[in-house]
Amino acid sequence: MIKLERGNRVDSLAKKWAGEKAAEYIQDGMTIGLGTGSTVYWTILKLGELISQGLQIKAIPSSVETERLAKKAGIPLTTFSEVNMLDLSIDGADEVDAMFNLIKGGGGALVREKFIDTFTRKFIVVVDESKLVSKLGSFPLPVEIIPFGWKVTCRSLAELGCTPVLRKRNDERFISDNGNYIVDCHFTGIDAPASLHSRLKQLLGVVETGLFIDVTDLVIVGKPDGVEVVSPTKNLP
């Protein structure tokens, strides 16, 4: 796999290709949802380039990090106070199954991402092929919970058959952009993602889960030798 240096991190060229390819779907006048992460980073950069060449769009960012990047790239921003429905959202994922269901939230942005990936006419996922799975759940499922009573919420999560691990960053509790905690739920494979999502949502303290069900329209997969655009008619592994 060809690697690419970006600041102090190393990304695959496959992510860059997937992220940039998605920018081809953006048309003049659209309102765009911008996801979060190292793949959509490339979409944001490309979009900045297109805007400097005259493209006129507005965007809603899904995290403080994306907002910062978008501002730097010169992308005009808006909010859900002004927009009911986006034209197109582009976002990364931590896992994608054959039904186009996703695990997201590896970067902790899942709540705002769920807004932009749901309230949109078209949702494109950008990933490298390492994210394609036959069954969700090898990646621990991120669940955002409120800090109050978090240990009680973790016990309820465990009763659903996972090992919940409170996310930390530099030995401190990770705090989401919404001021909440993220719990990474280790399952041994997720057999029924939709029903698991519903059960998790009923638990007191749970804000949102990283299961994104039935929202994806197109997956752009970056590979070592180029990109593949996969539509729902063509099954993933």
Ligand SMILES: O=C[C@H](O)[C@H](O)[C@H](O)COP(=O)(O)O
């Ligand atoms: O919270 C973060 C998001 O769900 C990301 O979209 C996801 O973790 C994929 O990120 P990356 O493109 O960096 O692998």
